Amino acid sequence: MATITGYTETAQGYQDNTNVAVAAAPKHPNPPAKTVDTQSVLKRLQSELMALMMSGESGISAFPEEDNIFCWKGTIAGSKDTVFEGTEYKMSLSFSNDYPFKPRRSSLKPAASIPMWMCMEIFAWTFFRYFLFQIFLAGLDKWSSAYDVRTILLSIQSLLGEPNISSPLNTQAAQLWSNQEEYRKMVEKLYKPPTAA
Amino acid sequence: MATEGPSSSSAVVCNLAILDSLTDDSIRQIHDSYTGFCATTATLLTGAGDLSVGPEFIAHVHSLCHHGLHSLVRDHFLKSLEEIFEQNGASKFWRHFDAYTNFALLSKNQPPSYKDQMSEGRHPSDAERSHLFSRYQLLVSSVLMASLPRHFPEILHWYFKGRLEELSTIMGGEFNDDESQDKDEMDLDEKRKISYRTGEMDIDECSHQGRFLENNKLVKNIGKVVRDLRSLGFTSMTEDAYSSAIFLLLKAKVHDLAGDDYRSSVLESIKGWIQAVPLQFFRALLAYLGDSVSYDSPSSGLKSPLASHPSSCYPGIDTPSQGLVRWQLRLEYFAYETLQDLRIAKLFEIIVDYPDSSPAIEDLKQCLEYTGQHSKLVESFISALQYRLLTAGASTNDILHQYVSTIKALRTIDPAGVFLEAVGEPIRDYLRGRKDTIKCIVTMLTDGTGGNPNVSGNAGDSLLEELNRDEESQENTGSRNRRKVDILGMIVGIIGSKDQLVNEYRVMLAEKLLNKSDYDIDSEIRTLELLKAGVDIWHSLCCIRIFRLHFHVGTVILQIHFGENSMQKCEIMLNDLIDSKRTNSNIKATIAQTPLTGAEPGASAVSMDILDATIISSNFWPPIQDETLNVSEPVDNLLSDYAKRFNEIKTPRKLLWKKNLGTVKLELQFEDRAVQFTVAPVHAAIIMQFQDQTSWTSKNLAAAIGLPVDVLNRRINFWISKGILAESLGADSNDHVFTLMEGMVETNKNGGNSGSCEEILVGDDEGERSVASVEDQIRKEMTIYEKFIMGMLTNFGSMALDRIHNTLKMFCIADPPYDKSLQQLQSFLSGLVSEEKLELRDGMYFMKK
Secondary structure, X not given: OEEEEOOOXXXXXXXXXXHHHXXXXXXXXXXXXXXOOHHHHHHHHHHHHHHHHHHOOOOXXXXXXXXXXXXXXXXXXXXXXXXXXXXXXXXXXXXXXXXOXXXXXXXXXXXHHHHHOOOOOOOOHHHHHHHHHHHHHHHHHOOXXXXXXXXXXXXXXXXXXXXXXXXXXXXXXXXXXXXXXXXXXXXXHXXXXXXXX | OOOHHHHHHHHHHHHOOOHHHOOXXXXXXXXXXXXXXXXXXXXXXXOOOOOOOXXXXXXXXXXXXXXXXXXXXXXXXXXXXXXXXXXXXXXXXXXXXXXXXXXHHOOOOHHHHHHHHHHHHOXXXXXXXXXXXXXXHHHHHHXXXXXXXXXXXXXXXXXXXXXXXXXXXXXXXXXXXXXXXXXXXXXXXXXXXXXXXXXXXXXXXXXXXHHOOHHHHHHHXXXXXXXXXXXXXXXXXXXXXXXXXXXXXXXXXXXXXXXXOOOOOOHHHHHHHHHHOHHHHHHHHHXXXXXXXXXXXXXXXXXXXXXXXXXXXXXXXXXXXXXXXXXXXXXXXXXXXXXXXXXXXXXXHHHHOHHHHHHHHHHHHXXXXXXOOHHHHHHHHHHXXXXXXXXXXXXXXXXXXXXXXXXXXXHHHOOOOHHHHHHHHHHHHHHHOOOOHHXXXXXXXXXXXXXXXXXXXXXXXXXXXXXXXXXXXXXXXXXXXXXXXXHXXXXXXXXXXXXXXXXXXXXXXXXXXXXXXXXXXXXXXXXXXXXHXXXXXXXXXXXXXXXXXXXXXXXXXXXXXXXHHHHHHHHHHHHHHHHHHHHHHHHHHHHHHOOOOOOOHHHHHHHHHHOOOOOOOHHHOOOEOOOOOOOOHHHHHHHHHHHHHHHHHOOOOOOOOOOOOOOEEEEEEOOOOEEEEEEOHHHHHXXXXXXXXXXXXXXXXXXXXXXXXXXXXXXXXXXXXXXXXXXEEOOOOOOEEEEEXXXXXXXXXXXXXXXXXXXXXXXXXXXXXXXXXXXXXXXXXXXXXXXXXXXXXXXXXXXXXXXXXXXXXXXXXXXXXXXXXXXXXXXXXXXXXXXXXXXXXXXXXXXXX
């Protein structure tokens, strides 16, 4: 499964949440049938990388870091005709040994699943974190092993443009959403282009 | 006289001690004498050569000396002398130079005349005389020094320059009578003055002058001037002047001799000139000055055998003096340095016409051995390269040829190859950035016709042949393998690995072999052997490297292995051709014995003779361009028949036709004439369609032949350009109609070639190739890597070449795995940069926004 974490973390509390997730994992012993060795995860990730590279999908991209194929960096460009157009967001993705069969997240409690999530360099956490976080939770509910890096990235990209604001965690952001012009201004104000890695 | 007061008072003080012993008479006498002495001194000194008061002066001096007043007399005389000289003499002396007159006019009349008076007027002992002289000299030189005009060294310099040029001209035997006449007069004039000045009527010299050599005289004149200047205390200034004049002259001579002609060695003639002119001059001068030193010393007497001495020493001093040897060394070093600088500055041009300019290289080598300024060469040459060769305007071929010439030339200068390494590096780096480098190298190595013929000695020979010839010609020298290895190794060094070279060669070989209409592969075999021989030697070079660099052992062995592998492939390709020849005749032999079942005897029996197959082991050949092609039925039948027979002979092997490869000789028969062509199969297939139907639309024709319409439209141009077919617009604007031109005679431009002219198609039009070029193969592979590179750069922002290389190695392990060298990646990346997909800043690659 994919764990996506912000890599330019500025929020406090991130570390705590990570610990929660790690602690939560043993509670859910993996079914033997689904235990796969590192080798096959490796193969799967390699083929995903190949597929992602060859797909030529514009607006989403991810690539393993230096020498560890379990740690990727991803880039999402805001979709056209959304308030996020022209912005670009970086994230880190890390994969566990049983990817892609089981999401590590054990409950739907948002706090516990923060390590699943990402950080967008651009927005101060305070403004956007929970909002985005919630978006992804919705996506993760439908997690299946058929998901791969590419689909994760794509769904994040599309969720950026069409957030689920029915039960917002960041109410301020959710309220603002209704006024797209204001929202765009906010995005522009808070956006800073990703620095070169 | 202003000095009288102080002088007389000092005299009074001096006289006090001996005052008692003096009578009134003598005191009066002294006083009179002294007054007279002072007056005559003044008259003498201001009188400028007026010696009428001489006897009176002498009488006064005698009288004073008689009373033991030597020192008084001396002091007073010198003091007044100095003052007068300072007032008049010095300025007059220098005024002589104001008009930049020839030094010959140097008339030191003033001081010497005083000297004369001194020596005349007094008769002290020799020792005292010399003491006086030295005091006098010190006085004069200090006064002159103090009032030295700024341009005096310059005048000295001009003087010596002029003299030396005369001397040089005389030595060169280029003077004519008029000039010598003038000079003679001038010299005589000068001589007279000098003679007058020294107060020695050198009759010997004058009478012997006639039989002296002109130069000898000249040297002596210079010697005199030098000596005079020395006696005036200008020793170092004089030396500076004449040495700088000589160096200047030598420099001009070197430039004159060396010039822009690199076809002859000039070092010997320069050395000869040094021996002939400046050294001769120094020899004479030193001999002369040796004289003058002894002349100055009191023991040698007044008369110096000026006439006989130089002539006796002129033919050669048996043991060259230390000074002469020192001068020779200085001059030679200077000459070497000058020539070296000259050659280094022009090294680029010299190397451009290298084989012809080897004398210049040889000169340079000797110069550098002497001066040891190799680094100068490296720096200057590298910058010349950068400005003149490594620019976008220079073709890769030219750069390569210059590279080879550079290797050859510099290896002469520096057999160890250290500087060559330094110089070669920028060229190699630059060439790595060019896309066609490998192809050019292979062409240059294996194919003489494409190369630059004016570089190698024999036009039309491949570089390999040339290297081989070099080697054979050096059969007996110790370094016979080095030569070849060096150049081949350094050329291969550009590419980075020999595999790439061999691969490129393989593609070229395949192209050549596939387009052959016979089985004659002698020249290819020869080239391959040469290449292999080169590679073998390269292997031994690798082995030497293994000993030196232990950590490289693995890679090197791998390289050797791959190298042999690629070579083997080339060998197999050639063997395929040989086998094809045999198989071909075997198959044809079967026809006579057993007509194949199912085949139409008539068609195949007639046709089989015209078919020659090249049977290739496709695994060992470079990827071959595949193109479907429907050939006409009779030919198709023929081909399948051939394949069947092959299968019978070579079971279980089967023959797979590559119908688009090879060549077809065909004859088009028109009503009135026949034209022969040698064409690619696709052209043959096209024209054969018109056998039964004289007009086709492009769509239908494409379908019949099995080609895409656009390819057909491209290929059919061949026939249109030959005037065989005509193109016209059909009903549909996209659908062209091609019609066979029956009345071809009128349209055929080559009227004179009508009949059985054979038009040979050299190479396919529009760069169609039967074999995928190495670049194409690489480009195809690289498109995958491009996506990876884009992916990583999107996520990491910027990356250095190394990191991209390593990341590709790590993650791009799908099929085909990333196996490119750093150089290949670099050239690929620079391709992406030029396509404006990437940016390169400070060694980091960025995505182009």
